[in-house]
Every structure is written in structure tokens, then in C-alpha cells.
Amino acid sequence: MQGSFCDNIVRSSTKDAMPDSLGNYLIPTSYSRIVARELGLQERELPRLLEGTGLPPHVLLAGDESRISGQQQLQVMTNARRISNDPAFGLRLGSQLTPRSHGPIGYLALSSPDLLTALKSLRDFLPIRIPFAQVDLHEQGQSMACDLTILLPAPTTQLRMLVECFALVIQSLVESFLGRELREASIHFEYDRPAYGDRYEKYIHSELHFAQPASRVVLPAHLLTEANPEGDANSYAAARDMCAALLEQVPVTALSMTDRVKRFLLAQPAGSVNEENVARSLYISRRTLARRLQAEGSSYRRIREDMMAEMAAVQLRQGQLSVESIAVLLGYHDSANFRRAFRRWYGCSPQSFRDGVKPE
Incomplete structure (x- = not known):
């Protein structure tokens, strides 16, 4: 970081x-x-x-x-x-x-x-x-x-x-x-x-x-x-550092539609918005958003999946949070769903990735 x-x-x-x-x-x-x-x-x-x-x-x-x-x-x-x-x-x-x-x-x-x-x-x-x-x-x-x-x-x-x-x-x-x-x-x-x-x-x-x-x-x-009702302070500190680092990776000028979607997603709590929210933020319909992303060889789902995968990898490499905490941080209400998604992204379980085990 x-x-x-x-x-x-x-x-x-x-x-x-x-x-x-x-x-x-x-x-x-x-x-x-x-x-x-x-x-x-x-x-x-x-x-x-x-x-x-x-x-x-x-x-x-x-x-x-x-x-x-x-x-x-x-x-x-x-x-x-x-x-x-x-x-x-x-x-x-x-x-x-x-x-x-x-x-x-x-x-x-x-x-x-x-x-x-x-x-x-x-x-x-x-x-x-x-x-x-x-x-x-x-x-x-x-x-x-x-x-x-x-x-x-x-x-x-x-x-x-x-x-x-x-x-x-x-x-x-x-x-x-x-x-x-x-x-x-x-x-x-x-x-x-x-x-x-x-x-x-x-x-x-x-x-x-x-x-x-x-x-x-x-x-x-x-x-x-009055105490913070959001709870886990360590998770929030990690989220702030993560977003600050990831925002620096997105170009500021000459933004493509893909870049605009990335910036919007990075500025929101992970997992808190959907494709409809993104389209509305751009003042276009969901169909228009899909068409413009397709013209750039991308899609909302691909952008979101790539970003979630990168965020998960960053947190696992840092080793500060449990797999369950990372799942919550990324907006997964069920850690089992997060584990399935992670296996799809990297071909191994989150714990294996953290331990340095090669994909199965």
C-alpha cells in the first residue's frame, strides 16, 4: 500500500x-x-x-x-x-x-x-x-x-x-x-x-x-x-487504504466509459451498487451503458468482477483480515458465495491463495 x-x-x-x-x-x-x-x-x-x-x-x-x-x-x-x-x-x-x-x-x-x-x-x-x-x-x-x-x-x-x-x-x-x-x-x-x-x-x-x-x-x-454503529474499525481502515490505492491506478484524463464505471464503483462501498445505479449516475439507460461498454470490448459484469478479484487479492496478501471479514468488506453476505467467486477468479480457495498454494 x-x-x-x-x-x-x-x-x-x-x-x-x-x-x-x-x-x-x-x-x-x-x-x-x-x-x-x-x-x-x-x-x-x-x-x-x-x-x-x-x-x-x-x-x-x-x-x-x-x-x-x-x-x-x-x-x-x-x-x-x-x-x-x-x-x-x-x-x-x-x-x-x-x-x-x-x-x-x-x-x-x-x-x-x-x-x-x-x-x-x-x-x-x-x-x-x-x-x-x-x-x-x-x-x-x-x-x-x-x-x-x-x-x-x-x-x-x-x-x-x-x-x-x-x-x-x-x-x-x-x-x-x-x-x-x-x-x-x-x-x-x-x-x-x-x-x-x-x-x-x-x-x-x-x-x-x-x-x-x-x-x-x-x-x-x-x-x-455515540459509538460508530458500523462496527469493525479494522475493516473500515483497510477499506479506506484499499480504495485510496486503487483510485490512483485509474487514469484521470481521457476517461473511457470503462474508466468512468471503474471510478464510480471505487467511490462506493463495495457491493452497494448495481448496473442500474451506474447507468443512472451517467444519465443513460442500462441498455445504453451496456452498448457503450461493449463497443470498448468490456461489460459491467467484467469490470465489477475484475475489481472485486483485485480487491480480494490485495486484502489476502496483506493478511490483516480473516476470509470472512474480507467477504463482508466486498459486500458478500455469505462467505460461501465469496469463496465460490474467488475460486472462479483464481482457481483456488482464498486460504490457499493466502498460503501461496498454486491453483488446482
Whole structure:
């Protein structure tokens, strides 16, 4: 392995978090893809979302690793609000921003041993993905305040949308740990209650306060020691290192459809998506995806099988996890199914492979 997951984050953070020469912050296009999905856009409709940005439609395709400026991201959100004809689109978008939508930061947070560590992970590594926002944590007696600051100059409407999104990002992270809706927090917004204020209660589950000195989420202190419900910390650490190393192997430029599918699969928990999910992320039908992959001499099944086989081999060679743990890591609910798949890939059992026994 080429260093730990966190090492990879630290190495990339200086370049990725820096504003461009015009003072705009550079942001992954993955967030604009979430916008497009929430709008239900088809491939031919993508240019509407990018009007006024100067960006080509391919930046909205899964696997694209481009970064866009803060101003371009604001324009995308402005276009989305117009296309949706919904003043509460910021709330709709925020509800889609689960921890896993933030790529490596989300996995880092979800692998944390407790909620406080997860919030600190979000605070410390947010510049890697969303450099125009800042989260600060402040203890306040029997509570902790998560202050939200938007560093990017933005008109009132867009600023409100961004703050709505970030309040829901915090809520989603906390709810991932609790395994239930967050009801005991207090959510503060520094702007006045908007005309669509009654819509907030559909998306935000805690007490709401408008026209406050700062935008923040206030959490009871007892929640901060909430343990990670995902369990096996070693498996999650191994998954993070594995994904960080494998992502480096996929070309960043001139992506083929095969490369795009690989990048999408590598950015998800193993075994958590299917061919339909991949097609939807590319704004095409499953049939179109199959046709384009076939033109490249590939297929979804072949890509998935090759990646799973490589991941399994990496973990077995490292020797840190049991065969059963590797099966779970790769999304197999039955280790017997994993063993059968492994024999198909390598002609031997996982344990024989680990022991260096030649294929039968």
C-alpha cells in the first residue's frame, strides 16, 4: 500500500484546497452530478444545468475528476433552482448529501470511533472537497455548536441554499451514527425565515431558529460519545487504504466509459451498487451503458468482477483480515458465495491463495 488513507488526504490537501487565481474555490464536479440527479435530468438536458458556466456536459458524467470554480458551482445551483422552479431546492439538495456523497471525507467520518471524532474529521478535512465552507466546533456547557461559515461571496439566495445544504450535511452525519432521526438538536440560521419556511420541517428534524447571530447546529454533549454503529474499525481502515490505492491506478484524463464505471464503483462501498445505479449516475439507460461498454470490448459484469478479484487479492496478501471479514468488506453476505467467486477468479480457495498454494 502507498501510505494510509489519511496520508493520501494530507498529501493532496494543499493543492486541492487552494483557491484558483481569481479567488474562486475549486470543487469536485460530483456535487453538480448530485444536483443533476435530484432534478431528474437526462443526458440531453445536462447543458441546461451548465448554462453560463462555460463547462462541457461531460463534467457531469460519473467518473469525471474535474474541479470547477466556486462561481461555476453557484451558477449550477442558480440554474438548478430555475429549472426546478422550487425556492426550496437547497433543502432538497441537502437531503441528498449523505456522508458517502463526500467521497473520502465521508468514509473517514463513518469509520470514526465516535460522533465527536467524526465531526472533527469533517472539520479538519472539509477543504479537500468543499474549500469554500468551514465548520468550527465549540463546546458550550452541556452542548457543542457546529458553526457553519461560507467563505465564498454569494448572493442571498445562493448563500441560503448553501447553508441549508450544510445544516443537512451535519444532520445526516449525526443520524448515520444514531440510526434514527436527530430530534434533540437546535438548528440556527442567520437569515430570516424565508417564504417557504414551512418546508424546513419536512427536511430538518430538530428545533429551528431563524435570524440568529450565526448559522450553527447545536448538539447535546451526550451524543458526542455515540459509538460508530458500523462496527469493525479494522475493516473500515483497510477499506479506506484499499480504495485510496486503487483510485490512483485509474487514469484521470481521457476517461473511457470503462474508466468512468471503474471510478464510480471505487467511490462506493463495495457491493452497494448495481448496473442500474451506474447507468443512472451517467444519465443513460442500462441498455445504453451496456452498448457503450461493449463497443470498448468490456461489460459491467467484467469490470465489477475484475475489481472485486483485485480487491480480494490485495486484502489476502496483506493478511490483516480473516476470509470472512474480507467477504463482508466486498459486500458478500455469505462467505460461501465469496469463496465460490474467488475460486472462479483464481482457481483456488482464498486460504490457499493466502498460503501461496498454486491453483488446482
